[in-house]
Amino acid sequence: MGARAREFSDDGVSPSQSEALVFATMCIIGLPVEVHVKDGSVYSGILHTACLGKDYGIILKKARMIKKGKLEANVAHGGMVETLVILTGDLVQVVAKAFQLLDDDIVRNITGEDTEAVAGTIPSFECLGTEAKMLKPSNAVVHKKQINNTRNSVQNENGFAHGFTATPSEDNLMSKIEEHEVRRKEPSYLGSALEIENGKRDSKILAKSEEAPSFPDNGRQVGDDRIQGKQDHSKQKYEFHRKETAHEIQGSSSSLDACITHMKPVEEIDGKMASELLPNGVSHDGPAPSCVKPNKSCSERASAAVMDDIFSGVPTSSNSVVGVTSVSCPTSLATPTEMVLPRGSISNKSAKESKLNPGAKVFSPSFTHPRSVTPPAVPAVASVAYVPNNSPVVPVASSQPEIGISPFAPRSSLPVKFVPYSNLIAGNGGSGSQYSQPIIGHMASRPQPVRYAGQYQPVQAGPAYVHPNSQAVMVGRLGQLVYVHPVSYDVVPGAAAISQLSARPLLTPNQVQFPKHQGSVPSQALQLCVPPPLLANGQQPFAVPSHIPLVQPPFPANRPIPVPGSNALFNTKFP
Amino acid sequence: MDASSGDEFAVGCILSIKTSLGDEFEGQIITYDRPSNILVLQEGSDSGPRRNIRLLKANYIKEFSYLGQAEDPLDPKKCCIDLNALQAREEAAIRQAEADAERIGVGVTVEAQNIFDALSKTLPVHWDKTAIVVMNEVRVSSPYLPESVSGGTPAANERVKKVLEFERKRLQARVAGQ
Numbered sequence: 245m246g247a248r249a250r251e252f253s254d255d256g257v258s259p260s261q262s263e264a265l266v267f268a269t270m271c272i273i274g275l276p277v278e279v280h281v282k283d284g285s286v287y288s289g290i291l292h293t294a295c296l297g298k299d300y301g302i303i304l305k306k307a308r309m310i311k312k313g314k315l316e317a318n319v320a321h322g323g324m325v326e327t328l329v330i331l332t333g334d335l336v337q338v339v340a341k342a343f344q345l346l347d348d349d350i351v352r353n354i355t356g357e358d359t360e361a362v363a364g365t366i367p368s369f370e371c372l373g374t375e376a377k378m379l380k381p382s383n384a385v386v387h388k389k390q391i392n393n394t395r396n397s398v399q400n401e402n403g404f405a406h407g408f409t410a411t412p413s414e415d416n417l418m419s420k421i422e423e424h425e426v427r428r429k430e431p432s433y434l435g436s437a438l439e440i441e442n443g444k445r446d447s448k449i450l451a452k453s454e455e456a457p458s459f460p461d462n463g464r465q466v467g468d469d470r471i472q473g474k475q476d477h478s479k480q481k482y483e484f485h486r487k488e489t490a491h492e493i494q495g496s497s498s499s500l501d502a503c504i505t506h507m508k509p510v511e512e513i514d515g516k517m518a519s520e521l522l523p524n525g526v527s528h529d530g531p532a533p534s535c536v537k538p539n540k541s542c543s544e545r546a547s548a549a550v551m552d553d554i555f556s557g558v559p560t561s562s563n564s565v566v567g568v569t570s571v572s573c574p575t576s577l578a579t580p581t582e583m584v585l586p587r588g589s590i591s592n593k594s595a596k597e598s599k600l601n602p603g604a605k606v607f608s609p610s611f612t613h614p615r616s617v618t619p620p621a622v623p624a625v626a627s628v629a630y631v632p633n634n635s636p637v638v639p640v641a642s643s644q645p646e647i648g649i650s651p652f653a654p655r656s657s658l659p660v661k662f663v664p665y666s667n668l669i670a671g672n673g674g675s676g677s678q679y680s681q682p683i684i685g686h687m688a689s690r691p692q693p694v695r696y697a698g699q700y701q702p703v704q705a706g707p708a709y710v711h712p713n714s715q716a717v718m719v720g721r722l723g724q725l726v727y728v729h730p731v732s733y734d735v736v737p738g739a740a741a742i743s744q745l746s747a748r749p750l751l752t753p754n755q756v757q758f759p760k761h762q763g764s765v766p767s768q769a770l771q772l773c774v775p776p777p778l779l780a781n782g783q784q785p786f787a788v789p790s791h792i793p794l795v796q797p798p799f800p801a802n803r804p805i806p807v808p809g810s811n812a813l814f815n816t817k818f819p
Numbered sequence: 820m821d822a823s824s825g826d827e828f829a830v831g832c833i834l835s836i837k838t839s840l841g842d843e844f845e846g847q848i849i850t851y852d853r854p855s856n857i858l859v860l861q862e863g864s865d866s867g868p869r870r871n872i873r874l875l876k877a878n879y880i881k882e883f884s885y886l887g888q889a890e891d892p893l894d895p896k897k898c899c900i901d902l903n904a905l906q907a908r909e910e911a912a913i914r915q916a917e918a919d920a921e922r923i924g925v926g927v928t929v930e931a932q933n934i935f936d937a938l939s940k941t942l943p944v945h946w947d948k949t950a951i952v953v954m955n956e957v958r959v960s961s962p963y964l965p966e967s968v969s970g971g972t973p974a975a976n977e978r979v980k981k982v983l984e985f986e987r988k989r990l991q992a993r994v995a996g997q
Binding site for chain 1: 830838840842849850851852853854855857859861868869870871872873874875876879892893896898899900901902904905906907908909910911912913916917920925
């Protein structure tokens with residue numbers, strides 16, 4: 245033929261792979277296909293995965309022989325086979341019938357009109373002398389290769405595979421090559437990247453928020469109506485990733501309360517972000533990225549190793565855009581909790597509001613400066629808790645030792661769903677900040693604790709997320725984040741119960757491993773920030789006693805389980 | 820056609836291909852992967868957005884003829900795939916396949932399957948080996964006649980008999996009409 249062939253990958257990693265073959269294969273995953281094999285047999289099944297190496301083999305699910313070939317096969321004619329592996333030597337052709345290659349539900353156009361390259365969260369660690377950098381959408385496309393290369397390198401270092409591989413653990417046909425291919429070839433979808441250069445750590449996140457409901461948390465504006473409409477979908481998707489990272493969440497959650505992270509907003513970064521994004525006109529559609537930098541006092545304690553762990557240990561899924569912005573200070577437990585000041589990007593919010601719904605309603609953020617605190621690792625899918633636009637504005641002092649339950653009832657009529665395993669929901673899930681998405685979600689499994697919810701903003705908006713039957717109350721108290729489930733009032737009677745739990749932690753950090761399918765709220769929300777003396781021997785996550793209903797099957801939504809602090813405010817506010 | 824020959828298929832070409840297994844079709848080349856010798860084609864040109872996609876081992880091409888050239892139908896560099904949507908699609912397909920599989924009797928005749936399908940339109944049915952279980956209590960065994968109905972309350976039994984008789988008549992009428 246001598247004609248042009250599609251370009252092979254020029255990244256040097258897998259030059260043998262055709263991007264289009266990978267793409268086409270990915271496009272037909274999950275579709276019923278017919279597979280013709282060498283002996284003339286035809287099998288029908290759902291394409292589960294494929295080996296995209298030199299030997300192109302596939303795996304079918306629910307396969308059935310629909311045409312008997314010449315040779316004897318171990319598959320009965322008409323009988324269904326749960327998983328059928330067809331090796332390359334037997335494969336003749338795969339036919340996907342009546343299939344739209346560029347299905348809008350699956351395939352997104354990067355350069356389409358609906359594509360937003362939303363610059364995501366970029367953590368800034370002043371202690372390390374780094375700056376947050378934002379990528380313009382155009383730059384994001386240009387630098388996608390670099391990002392992904394870096395990202396892969398980070399993954400390799402960690403031994404942790406980001407995100408989605410089309411191959412479940414039970415299959416071995418989808419090789420790592422494919423992972424690399426997929427990541428490399430859909431960089432902007434994969435979204436996040438950690439870039440380490442010259443000692444600087446910048447997290448570059450680019451996402452197409454409109455087209456990627458799977459990672460709506462990457463700074464995605466919570467108040468976006470469209471995202472509100474996708475809550476169910478996102479949550480559903482999240483369920484899948486939750487399974488994969490459940491243990492990581494459990495492990496990491498233990499460190500959340502033990503230490504306190506001092507964070508404060510980076511106003512100048514916001515300005516920079518806005519300046520870079522505005523010309524492209526996409527920043528307002530996307531969420532204002534969460535930028536949080538640690539307080540200097542805390543950053544002094546944070547060693548480079550800690551930062552390494554924070555970044556390297558980020559368990560994210562490839563389809564999630566991770567805004568990793570939190571800094572943990574393992575030794576700052578005894579220090580007073582400094583509240584995370586809300587990050588001010590009013591201009592962005594206003595512009596966004598006007599664009600989304602000009603003049604339709606008054607934008608009323610919960611705080612003058614929406615707080616943006618993200619845990620070390622927040623998989624995008626995990627951060628699916630959305631805060632309605634019209635969250636009530638509740639004045640909360642930034643450094644109150646005790647913060648009671650806000651008397652303001654959430655005015656939002658928009659349903660907000662909890663994301664399981666989102667301990668940050670428990671801590672921050674109620675945050676009225678519309679930029680709180682990066683906060684919510686999986687917590688990375690790492691020893692570095694992260695203090696968050698300095699102001700305990702969820703106090704006022706917390707009930708908005710709670711199941712209607714729930715009377716969740718959260719009481720913030722100077723490093724103590726306690727939840728009490730309404731059902732467990734009798735078993736956790738106020739401060740006494742807290743001290744009791746603290747003195748006798750029921751679970752060691754290693755033991756805080758709930759089954760993957762259990763609700764995350766118990767394990768996450770019940771990470772109690774105990775007073776320093778109780779944590780002398782290290783981070784001690786505290787779980788509720790076994791008789792406290794950790795798993796709440798009757799309630800689809802996760803409910804924060806508030807535990808009354810010593811002030812027992814909830815008793816007064818929630819009789 | 821073998822990759823070792825050094826020839827490559829041109830993206831966008833519309834070919835008429837005949838495979839060594841006897842298939843014959845026309846399609847446009849989406850891509851050709853030399854290492855795996857896989858040729859990806861989409862069939863049809865004017866049949867709308869939904870087309871058949873074929874991933875064909877090129878060495879099973881018996882003969883082909885060039886029909887024309889069209890634009891590159893796919894540029895993966897400008898597209899990305901929603902992996903979550905893929906996952907959801909696969910899960911949904913598997914669920915559907917499982918549901919469909921439960922409706923197919925194993926070792927039953929075509930008539931039995933037709934009766935099952937007919938009954939399933941009005942009553943909850945499932946297979947218990949070769950017996951059709953209706954409403955979890957009434958069993959319809961081979962040869963699936965009204966006399967074969969057993970079990971269940973008298974009312975349910977009678978109901979199933981009537982429906983079965985009606986469906987059999989309808990099926991017979993359909994066969995006679997053909």
